Amino acid sequence: MSLKKISKDQPKNFQFSENSLKAANNIVKNYPKGKQQSAVMALLYIAQKQNNNWIPLSAMKYVAKFLNMPYIKVYEVATFYSMYNLSPVGEYFVQVCTTTPCMIRGAYKLVEACKEKISESENTLSQSGKCSWMEVECLGACVNAPMMQINDDYYEDLDKEKTLKILDKILKGDKPKPGSYRGRINNEPENNRKTLLEYKNA
Numbered sequence: 001m002s003l004k005k006i007s008k009d010q011p012k013n014f015q016f017s018e019n020s021l022k023a024a025n026n027i028v029k030n031y032p033k034g035k036q037q038s039a040v041m042a043l044l045y046i047a048q049k050q051n052n053n054w055i056p057l058s059a060m061k062y063v064a065k066f067l068n069m070p071y072i073k074v075y076e077v078a079t080f081y082s083m084y085n086l087s088p089v090g091e092y093f094v095q096v097c098t099t100t101p102c103m104i105r106g107a108y109k110l111v112e113a114c115k116e117k118i119s120e121s122e123n124t125l126s127q128s129g130k131c132s133w134m135e136v137e138c139l140g141a142c143v144n145a146p147m148m149q150i151n152d153d154y155y156e157d158l159d160k161e162k163t164l165k166i167l168d169k170i171l172k173g174d175k176p177k178p179g180s181y182r183g184r185i186n187n188e189p190e191n192n193r194k195t196l197l198e199y200k201n202a
């Protein structure tokens with residue numbers, strides 16, 4: 001897992017758009033009086049969505065002011081969680097899970113594919129500027145390991161060859177089909193097995 005890369009190119013100002021403001025107010029009102037700071041993660045996520053999928057320092061300051069909390073506390077949250085990007089990412093943002101279940105099922109083959117097709121180092125835009133990748137911690141789809149997330153979609157049950165094909169498609173501007181690449185529906189057992197007994201007799 002790499003350290004967060006904070007962009008040197010920082011916009012001076014940030015403020016919520018009308019839609020973001022509405023979404024932020026809706027979230028903040030769910031918290032009891034005096035506990036609004038607990039909305040910090042959701043508000044950072046809204047800021048990230050608004051700003052082409054990354055959070056500039058000015059957005060952290062804006063969120064801190066919005067929630068009436070110290071900037072350093074917002075900074076700590078934004079720099080801790082891998083779901084927040086602190087430098088520009090590609091239009092196609094590839095996150096490869098390399099936590100243990102994915103790792104033992106071959107996640108580093110997916111990393112190899114990203115290095116070959118996108119860029120040698122993570123958090124670096126591809127030559128076309130369309131795509132970037134990074135390693136992340138568990139994305140909660142371990143039963144379909146190894147897997148990666150591209151923007152809002154999960155691509156599961158992968159190997160290097162399948163990953164290369166998916167990356168070729170996104171680099172051409174196509175949208176590959178998300179889900180299992182071993183033909184499973186969601187995370188159903190393979191070969192229609194329903195019990196461990198069936199597994200034993202298979």
Ligand code: FES
Binds near residue numbers: 098101143
């Ligand atoms: S370990 Fe990769 S999704 Fe959980």
